[in-house]
Amino acid sequence: MKYLKKFLNKNKTAFIVGGSGFIGKEVAKAIMESKAKVINLDIVNNLKKFKSIKFEKFDCSKINELEKSFERILKKYGSPDIFVNCSYPRSHDWSDNSFSKVNLQTYKKNVDIHLNSYVWLAKFVAEKMMKRKKGGSIIQFSSTYGLVGQTMKIYKGTNIRESMTYSVIKGGISNLTRQMASYYGKYNVRVNSICPGGIQAKYMSEKFVKNYNSVVPLGRLGQTSDVASAVLFLSSDASSYITGTDFLIDGGWTSI
Ligand SMILES: NC(=O)c1ccc[n+]([C@@H]2O[C@H](COP(=O)([O-])OP(=O)(O)OC[C@H]3O[C@@H](n4cnc5c(N)ncnc54)[C@H](O)[C@@H]3O)[C@@H](O)[C@H]2O)c1
Numbered sequence: 001m002k003y004l005k006k007f008l009n010k011n012k013t014a015f016i017v018g019g020s021g022f023i024g025k026e027v028a029k030a031i032m033e034s035k036a037k038v039i040n041l042d043i044v045n046n047l048k049k050f051k052s053i054k055f056e057k058f059d060c061s062k063i064n065e066l067e068k069s070f071e072r073i074l075k076k077y078g079s080p081d082i083f084v085n086c087s088y089p090r091s092h093d094w095s096d097n098s099f100s101k102v103n104l105q106t107y108k109k110n111v112d113i114h115l116n117s118y119v120w121l122a123k124f125v126a127e128k129m130m131k132r133k134k135g136g137s138i139i140q141f142s143s144t145y146g147l148v149g150q151t152m153k154i155y156k157g158t159n160i161r162e163s164m165t166y167s168v169i170k171g172g173i174s175n176l177t178r179q180m181a182s183y184y185g186k187y188n189v190r191v192n193s194i195c196p197g198g199i200q201a202k203y204m205s206e207k208f209v210k211n212y213n214s215v216v217p218l219g220r221l222g223q224t225s226d227v228a229s230a231v232l233f234l235s236s237d238a239s240s241y242i243t244g245t246d247f248l249i250d251g252g253w254t255s256i
């Protein structure tokens with residue numbers, strides 16, 4: 001039991017930005033099961049049936065109001081022990097971010113609402129954790145595509161396109177993780193990135209799934225539960241000596 005107990009987050013508070021999302025819902029449930037008090041910060045509430053998960057309406061794309069709106073939540077719940085950002089803010093023309101289609105305005109908008117909001121929130125939370133002197137765990141959602149270039153052949157014959165902007169955003173999040181781990185380590189504030197590969201979703205065509213599976217060593221797309229268990233590990237004391245990592249959940253995608 002000594003080791004299993006380390007996975008419990010009893011008496012801890014967890015903020016999850018984007019907890020209503022495809023991956024976020026599974027993450028919120030995993031952290032709830034670890035006995036933490038969970039607060040979902042999102043623009044919609046998809047977790048109403050889980051009575052113990054609190055919801056706070058929070059729009060991270062309003063970048064100039066981030067600190068003010070986050071302060072309001074901190075006032076209500078105090079500084080969190082665990083902070084997970086798995087939000088996916090995007091502009092209405094997000095699908096136009098391939099090299100051939102993207103325009104400067106769209107590119108800048110997405111960098112602002114996605115990369116800059118992740119950066120600013122993480123910095124803000126880390127400062128609060130540092131001042132509180134109890135340490136903490138910050139988990140930022142990056143992607144395999146924050147580490148390597150996109151594999152063009154998996155898009156062949158599908159309606160999914162590569163995204164130049166996504167690689168800039170996720171690469172920025174992953175390197176900020178290293179910088180923050182270095183700076184906040186002495187305050188026991190741990191900062192890690194989660195880097196999922198493709199996660200199986202309903203919108204994916206048979207062709208895309210086939211293309212994808214053919215290039216992954218484990219031969220399949222990931223599941224949201226594969227991601228949630230990794231987040232649970234990084235959130236808990238079971239990972240107390242882990243900071244500054246890009247935690248890969250990719251079936252071996254980046255190993256070849
Ligand atoms: N799904 C994948 O295959 C995959 C793979 C690698 C990385 N990721 C990363 O994982 C994260 C989650 O992805 P997902 O597939 O669950 O996305 P999703 O779109 O299903 O969920 C994103 C969540 O963010 C919330 N959100 C959007 N705009 C917001 C805003 N302005 N303020 C607050 N919340 C906002 C949405 O309401 C939603 O609940 C993203 O950062 C994504 O880049 C996903």
